Amino acid sequence: MIELRGLSKRYGNRLAVAELSLEVAKGELLVLLGGSGSGKTTTLKMINRLIEPTSGSVRLDGDDVAALTPSDLRRRIGYAFQQVGLFPHLSVSENIGVTPSLLGWSPDQIRERVDTLLRLVELDPDEMRDRRPDELSGGQQQRAGVARALAARPRVMLLDEPFGALDPLTRQRLQDSFIRIRRELGVTAVFVTHDMTEALLLGDRIAVLSEGRMVQIGAPAELMRAPANDYVRQLLDTPRREAALVDSLLSTEDTA
Amino acid sequence: MNEQLALLPAYLTAHLQLTLLALAASAAVSLPLGIAATRVRWLEQPALAIAAVIQTIPSLALLAVMVPILATLQLQSIGFLPAFIGLSLYGILPILRNTVTGIAGVDPALKEAARGVGMTPAQQLRQIELPLAMPTIVAGLRTATVWTVGMATLSTPVGATSLGNYIFTGLQTRNFAAVLVGCVASAVLALLLDALVRSLEVGVRDRRPRLVKVAAAVTAALYLYTVGSLAGSLVGGGDRPISIGAKGFTEQYVLAELLTQWIEQETGQPTAQRQSLGSIVAFNALAAGDVDVYVDYSGTVWANVMGQTGIGSRAEVRSAVAQYLDETHGIQIAATLGFENAYSVAMRNEDADRLGIARISDLPPLGLTLSMGGDLEFFSRPEWTAIEEVYGLRLAEERTMDAGLMYQAAAEGAVDLISAYTTDGRITAYGLRVLDDDRGAIPPYDALVMVSDRLVEERPDVVEALGRLDGRIDVEAMRQMNLAVDEGGENPATVATEFLRSLAR
Numbered sequence: 001m002i003e004l005r006g007l008s009k010r011y012g013n014r015l016a017v018a019e020l021s022l023e024v025a026k027g028e029l030l031v032l033l034g035g036s037g038s039g040k041t042t043t044l045k046m047i048n049r050l051i052e053p054t055s056g057s058v059r060l061d062g063d064d065v066a067a068l069t070p071s072d073l074r075r076r077i078g079y080a081f082q083q084v085g086l087f088p089h090l091s092v093s094e095n096i097g098v099t100p101s102l103l104g105w106s107p108d109q110i111r112e113r114v115d116t117l118l119r120l121v122e123l124d125p126d127e128m129r130d131r132r133p134d135e136l137s138g139g140q141q142q143r144a145g146v147a148r149a150l151a152a153r154p155r156v157m158l159l160d161e162p163f164g165a166l167d168p169l170t171r172q173r174l175q176d177s178f179i180r181i182r183r184e185l186g187v188t189a190v191f192v193t194h195d196m197t198e199a200l201l202l203g204d205r206i207a208v209l210s211e212g213r214m215v216q217i218g219a220p221a222e223l224m225r226a227p228a229n230d231y232v233r234q235l236l237d238t239p240r241r242e243a244a245l246v247d248s249l250l251s252t253e254d255t256a
Numbered sequence: 257m258n259e260q261l262a263l264l265p266a267y268l269t270a271h272l273q274l275t276l277l278a279l280a281a282s283a284a285v286s287l288p289l290g291i292a293a294t295r296v297r298w299l300e301q302p303a304l305a306i307a308a309v310i311q312t313i314p315s316l317a318l319l320a321v322m323v324p325i326l327a328t329l330q331l332q333s334i335g336f337l338p339a340f341i342g343l344s345l346y347g348i349l350p351i352l353r354n355t356v357t358g359i360a361g362v363d364p365a366l367k368e369a370a371r372g373v374g375m376t377p378a379q380q381l382r383q384i385e386l387p388l389a390m391p392t393i394v395a396g397l398r399t400a401t402v403w404t405v406g407m408a409t410l411s412t413p414v415g416a417t418s419l420g421n422y423i424f425t426g427l428q429t430r431n432f433a434a435v436l437v438g439c440v441a442s443a444v445l446a447l448l449l450d451a452l453v454r455s456l457e458v459g460v461r462d463r464r465p466r467l468v469k470v471a472a473a474v475t476a477a478l479y480l481y482t483v484g485s486l487a488g489s490l491v492g493g494g495d496r497p498i499s500i501g502a503k504g505f506t507e508q509y510v511l512a513e514l515l516t517q518w519i520e521q522e523t524g525q526p527t528a529q530r531q532s533l534g535s536i537v538a539f540n541a542l543a544a545g546d547v548d549v550y551v552d553y554s555g556t557v558w559a560n561v562m563g564q565t566g567i568g569s570r571a572e573v574r575s576a577v578a579q580y581l582d583e584t585h586g587i588q589i590a591a592t593l594g595f596e597n598a599y600s601v602a603m604r605n606e607d608a609d610r611l612g613i614a615r616i617s618d619l620p621p622l623g624l625t626l627s628m629g630g631d632l633e634f635f636s637r638p639e640w641t642a643i644e645e646v647y648g649l650r651l652a653e654e655r656t657m658d659a660g661l662m663y664q665a666a667a668e669g670a671v672d673l674i675s676a677y678t679t680d681g682r683i684t685a686y687g688l689r690v691l692d693d694d695r696g697a698i699p700p701y702d703a704l705v706m707v708s709d710r711l712v713e714e715r716p717d718v719v720e721a722l723g724r725l726d727g728r729i730d731v732e733a734m735r736q737m738n739l740a741v742d743e744g745g746e747n748p749a750t751v752a753t754e755f756l757r758s759l760a761r
Binding site: 048050070071072073074075076079081083084085086087088089098099102103148152 | 363365366368369370371372373374375384387388461
């Protein structure tokens, strides 16, 4: 479905992504996991050509994306990112319907699709449709952003820490919604995060990136069983370490 | 006041023509240029720099400089065109700068989202960047609107009618009702146009289709009226009116009125006045045939146009000037009116008596204790250089001021000397004395009715009628007419009518 081959991106002297090769199967969700500067976002944006690679290639359904018109390519790929980027001068429904309208859908089709999507992301169509983005809470905005990414029935979605800026409870609710939506729609997705828990929760497979290189790729259980190096091991350990830390803090309070 | 208000429709229409068309031109240049500057990186700095340089040119100078440029290009050098081009250039910067900042200021996340949802660069611009930059662009448009309305009042000296006619004429003839009408009208116009642009913006932003419709309809109606009235005046029909020029001081307004009424009375020809022209503007316009007739002074042509520094008798200078004008500029002298309006050095009677000064040659010993007020051009004129050299005069201070305020400044003692005009009635009215030019540094200034060759060819009857004014106005008559306007608060037209009536008797 998605195939990266020898993908590199160089900024001046710095190699942001180095010789990255991987494949994402149809219907699979691959998590790109890594800290800041690991090259995960750069990799993601090279798939829909928001960033052009220095060398290497990306294939989508066997087509080299470099041969496609960028705007046509992006209309086939849903894209959601942390800042959401809802257009403030457009209503929620106009935001969600933007790609369908670029593709020339009829107004009726678009209206129907927008309502379906609003319900899918658990927003009340009658209440939300005509609102401006600034009248939405952070969680609602992010839901609308996901709905916009799904609007033109893309078979591929790219998500760049879409829930990163939300409070923990909202984030969890959105993650749950997202798991359900993906199960319903069966889209292929690449999901960037630096949050191990999120990666374990959502990913069919996880690719761990560090300094532009892929350290390891595999299903969560594989990574758990055989971490490639200390970095991966520490990363995998974070949720547990955090839980332990919380436990110890709470028990100290109890005894105090 | 009522006779001032009667002029309002004509002045306001002309002002609207200038303002609205110049704004449209500014926007037509700066919007695409601003958009291009955000796409093509190297374009931004030079475009903004050039616009900023234009802005640093004083607005009056920018308008004035259009006159020789257009004359060189063989285009209409006075009237609508130079004012229109100058105003259009001036309006570019605010719109350009705000277009660039507005588009550059769009949140990068939104630009990324626009690309991410699959918009082409043109769609990003049209659907996202321009709508989001609109408030900033409109703010620039509003700035340009207010500036242009204000600056259009300065197009009077380049021969374009505007509300500035009230202000320039009013200041010169001390008609403060006229100044007031001009200022209030242009301020109200600026506020109204600003509100119009603002309501368009608010209507679009808040999606209020009614407001947008009303504002757009008003705008469209204004443009239709403007373009329609302009086209009407260009196509005209019938005889071309005789164009009568006037420089920016009382005597010139009176003489322009006098020529107007005389031509209409003697030949029945329609006339049109171009008032408050700059000295060089008026001369060039006559040479180019854009103005048919105006009164200038032999010494002005002698010193300023011919660059002569020597001095001859009245007759010598007059005939040298006549020959020069005919040979080099295609200008004829239709009549020598009979009076001289020379520059002179004047001071308060009481000061002159106290200091024992009667002649300019008495001044040099006291020079460094004296200050002098001169009109806008005096200190850069060859006459002043001649006075300085011939008398060896050095002053403590040279202050350039509006000619209308000069006499009062002398009377109040704000300056010790002024560059008075010998026909100005205020010399006696303000208790001033003209100092004798005992060494003959100042050339004679015979008032000459100058006409273009074009008029001689096309309307010999008019030239002949003008010839009948030869020798009919003496210095005392001119002084009385000037005083009646400057101090009596009378209208130049009325004063001219009375004089022509007295001629007929």
